Amino acid sequence: xxHEIYHGIYLDNAATTRAFPEVAAAVVRCLTEAYGNPSSIHxxxxxxxxxxxxxxxxxxxxxxxxxxEILFTSGGTESNNxxxxxxxxxxxxxxxxxxxxxxxxxxxxxxxxELRRRGFDVKSAAVDGRGVIDLDCLRKVLVxxxxxxxxxxxxxxxxxxxxxxxxxxxxxxxxxxxxLHVDAVQSLGHVPFSPRLLGADMASFSAHKIHGPKGSGxxxxxxxxxxxxxxxxxxxxxxxxxxxxxxxxxxxxGEACRRLAADPGLRENHLPALRRAYIEGLRREIPDAVxxxxxxTGHCPGTAAxxxxxxxxxxxxxxxxxxxxxxxxxxxxxxxxxxxxxxxVSRVLEAMRVPRDVAEGSIRLSFGAFNHLEEVERAxxxxxxxxxxxxxxxxxxx
Numbered sequence: 120x121x122h123e124i125y126h127g128i129y130l131d132n133a134a135t136t137r138a139f140p141e142v143a144a145a146v147v148r149c150l151t152e153a154y155g156n157p158s159s160i161h162x163x164x165x166x167x168x169x170x171x172x173x174x175x176x177x178x179x180x181x182x183x184x185x186x187x188e189i190l191f192t193s194g195g196t197e198s199n200n201x202x203x204x205x206x207x208x209x210x211x212x213x214x215x216x217x218x219x220x221x222x223x224x225x226x227x228x229x230x231x232x233e234l235r236r237r238g239f240d241v242k243s244a245a246v247d248g249r250g251v252i253d254l255d256c257l258r259k260v261l262v263x264x265x266x267x268x269x270x271x272x273x274x275x276x277x278x279x280x281x282x283x284x285x286x287x288x289x290x291x292x293x294x295x296x297x298x299l300h301v302d303a304v305q306s307l308g309h310v311p312f313s314p315r316l317l318g319a320d321m322a323s324f325s326a327h328k329i330h331g332p333k334g335s336g337x338x339x340x341x342x343x344x345x346x347x348x349x350x351x352x353x354x355x356x357x358x359x360x361x362x363x364x365x366x367x368x369x370x371x372x373g374e375a376c377r378r379l380a381a382d383p384g385l386r387e388n389h390l391p392a393l394r395r396a397y398i399e400g401l402r403r404e405i406p407d408a409v410x411x412x413x414x415x416t417g418h419c420p421g422t423a424a425x426x427x428x429x430x431x432x433x434x435x436x437x438x439x440x441x442x443x444x445x446x447x448x449x450x451x452x453x454x455x456x457x458x459x460x461x462x463x464v465s466r467v468l469e470a471m472r473v474p475r476d477v478a479e480g481s482i483r484l485s486f487g488a489f490n491h492l493e494e495v496e497r498a499x500x501x502x503x504x505x506x507x508x509x510x511x512x513x514x515x516x517x
Contacts, residue, residue: 131483194333194336203269204230207267216265220245228466231269249421250413269302272305300319300321303323305426308375404499434480434510435479436480436509
């Protein structure tokens with residue numbers, strides 16, 4: 120794995136990652152050499168189509184699914200929208216019951232709000248103090264006629280792993296059972312994730328979370344699941360996602376998948392060691408630091424993915440702390456990148472009932488292949504100094 124020291128310490132990998140050099144090379148090659156339109160029947164087009172097929176197979180190998188079940192998109196947001204809207208449109212009139220959780224990514228949560236405005240019956244399942252789905256609550260909102268359940272596997276703010284297998288079992292069997300969509304954007308490359316083994320019907324992914332390029336994502340759709348297109352045009356990708364495919368982005372996505380497959384130690388050893396070291400260091404230097412979400416790193420429900428750590432510092436305002444740390448070369452976030460520029464306490468932490476004083480001072484540290492243990496002591500010292508400085512001045516609260 121990469122083991123270089125760069126200027127600054129980048130701890131915002133859940134927002135986006137630096138591309139592997141091999142990924143950048145694959146993207147450049149597509150832009151300058153393999154630049155054909157994959158719908159063209161000449162040699163350049165056939166070459167581009169082959170790259171799409173290779174990337175689909177590389178992602179499918181990580182997921183343990185057939186390559187022809189992969190659809191490429193512009194990223195996790197489109198994949199989530201495509202899964203939810205496409206499934207509802209395909210089921211037709213009279214299908215109006217949807218269930219999500221209270222801690223979903225904005226691309227699912229805000230879509231659920233829009234569906235509610237359009238007249239859909241949208242229910243939200245609560246979570247416990249760790250940010251894990253309350254299965255008793257979920258059971259109560261799973262009313263007869265529910266068409267779709269959309270639950271993320273790994274939470275993007277806390278790393279909490281959701282009980283997808285247990286949720287699938289609650290849905291029962293038969294042709295009229297609810298479909299299960301899983302937002303797995305933060306799962307791929309970080310925890311084992313096989314959508315078929317978990318019983319999912321659809322799952323969403325994004326390249327730039329795994330050291331691939333931005334603007335490229337994927338939706339896995341189990342064979343037999345019917346989707347209606349939400350974009351109409353030339354009929355590319357089995358008429359489910361029209362538009363000329365982003366061949367450079369998709370090729371980079373495939374290369375990132377191959378790099379992850381070649382280095383299982385990243386998720387099994389490297390990232391868990393980083394998370395443990397940061398927890399120990401922050402608790403040592405800032406005794407009242409609070410870990411929001413599961414503290415234990417693991418691969419099963421109720422534990423945390425190894426690349427995300429959400430920690431709160433009472434008597435400090437997160438936005439101020441993030442800016443101060445950035446000025447010192449330590450890059451973290453106060454929430455997910457999709458909502459970090461909005462003021463107020465994180466909706467996810469509110470749903471977990473984190474005390475307001477802790478939630479207001481909570482930041483997210485997230486790790487990737489380019490981070491290393493040698494950074495930890497330096498980063499912890501800078502964070503501790505910044506927290507102490509803001510508390511002394513009384514400026515941490517705004």
